[in-house]
Amino acid sequence: MIDLHLHLDGSLSIEDFNYLSERNHIYLGDNFPENVYVPEGCTSLEEYLTRFDLPCSLLQDEFSIAYVVTSLVNRLYNSGYIYAEIRFAPQLHTLKGMSQENAVISAISGLNFALKEKVGFDANLILCCMRQASDEINMETIKLADKYRTKKVVSVDLAGPEKFHTGDFYTPLFDEAKRLNLNIIIHAGEACGSDEVIRAVDLLHAQRIGHGVHLELTRENVKKMVEKRITFEFCPTSNLQTTSLPEYKSVPLREFDKYGIAVTINSDNMTVSNTDVLKEYRHLYKEFNLQKYEVRHLLTNSINASFSDSNTKSMLLNELNKKIDSYFDLIIKEE
Numbered sequence: 230m231i232d233l234h235l236h237l238d239g240s241l242s243i244e245d246f247n248y249l250s251e252r253n254h255i256y257l258g259d260n261f262p263e264n265v266y267v268p269e270g271c272t273s274l275e276e277y278l279t280r281f282d283l284p285c286s287l288l289q290d291e292f293s294i295a296y297v298v299t300s301l302v303n304r305l306y307n308s309g310y311i312y313a314e315i316r317f318a319p320q321l322h323t324l325k326g327m328s329q330e331n332a333v334i335s336a337i338s339g340l341n342f343a344l345k346e347k348v349g350f351d352a353n354l355i356l357c358c359m360r361q362a363s364d365e366i367n368m369e370t371i372k373l374a375d376k377y378r379t380k381k382v383v384s385v386d387l388a389g390p391e392k393f394h395t396g397d398f399y400t401p402l403f404d405e406a407k408r409l410n411l412n413i414i415i416h417a418g419e420a421c422g423s424d425e426v427i428r429a430v431d432l433l434h435a436q437r438i439g440h441g442v443h444l445e446l447t448r449e450n451v452k453k454m455v456e457k458r459i460t461f462e463f464c465p466t467s468n469l470q471t472t473s474l475p476e477y478k479s480v481p482l483r484e485f486d487k488y489g490i491a492v493t494i495n496s497d498n499m500t501v502s503n504t505d506v507l508k509e510y511r512h513l514y515k516e517f518n519l520q521k522y523e524v525r526h527l528l529t530n531s532i533n534a535s536f537s538d539s540n541t542k543s544m545l546l547n548e549l550n551k552k553i554d555s556y557f558d559l560i561i562k563e564e
């Protein structure tokens with residue numbers, strides 16, 4: 230499997246929580262572990278995002294960041310993944326004085342440690358700017374993505390509550406990212422509508438859109454997405470939990486695909502959303518009766534849209550060929 234849209238702080242294991250709670254002397258709450266998953270009856274993205282406070286409180290030093298990156302990569306590899314791009318916002322890890330740069334260096338070291346001696350697998354990092362942060366703090370994140378671009382940092386992203394500011398507010402920031410020739414992902418069209426996706430592409434130079442399910446498929450929009458080769462990172466379960474979409478049936482998978490817009494299937498947050506890419510494919514299989522060639526097509530989209538180098542992409546296509554039968558068997562198997 231492949232996950233291109235995977236937040237580090239939303240994907241800590243229960244063991245990670247227990248270990249870091251003890252090590253960092255942080256109380257996990259009376260209702261742990263229920264309080265690490267999406268709240269029952271969650272009605273919005275804003276409410277969903279409250280689940281990141283606890284994991285972020287545990288990740289305020291170099292060791293803890295490196296530890297959870299290693300843990301996540303090991304879990305992915307052991308579950309049969311071949312590739313992942315793990316994203317996090319270094320600015321959310323500075324509450325106890327750690328610099329954004331040290332957060333990035335720690336994540337890189339945790340990743341490199343985990344990747345040692347893993348064959349047929351790779352992973353990279355994406356640095357998130359936050360919608361609610363100051364320009365100065367976000368600009369520091371952009372500069373760090375440039376500084377560490379040869380050390381497994383492959384892209385920048387804009388995350389956080391989508392209703393905070395519309396995309397045009399962040400134009401100077403992403404003009405700079407573009408000037409630095411960084412890869413750009415924007416969370417858009419999740420809590421907001423189609424206009425925000427268009428802003429992300431037109432104003433913020435997005436190459437990939439996090440979610441984007443609310444894009445209206447007008448002739449003009451379709452032409453723009455296809456011509457600019459924009460890839461969409463769908464995260465179905467997360468969209469249902471934030472009430473961005475009412476049901477799996479509403480995931481516009483076949484509609485986008487029909488128009489030649491590249492779609493990928495991702496988890497968003499393995500713990501907060503209590504999911505993984507295999508489970509996402511299972512939901513889509515049940516809803517849309519996905520065929521093996523369609524799963525192969527979607528995973529090939531993930532490889533093509535990944536920000537890995539050409540050698541890694543060749544390796545991944547090769548691994549996908551070897552694994553597609555077993556992936557499909559797992560998807561259609563009842564849990």
Ligand SMILES: [Zn+2]
Pocket residue numbers: 234236388416439497
């Ligand atoms: Zn996300």
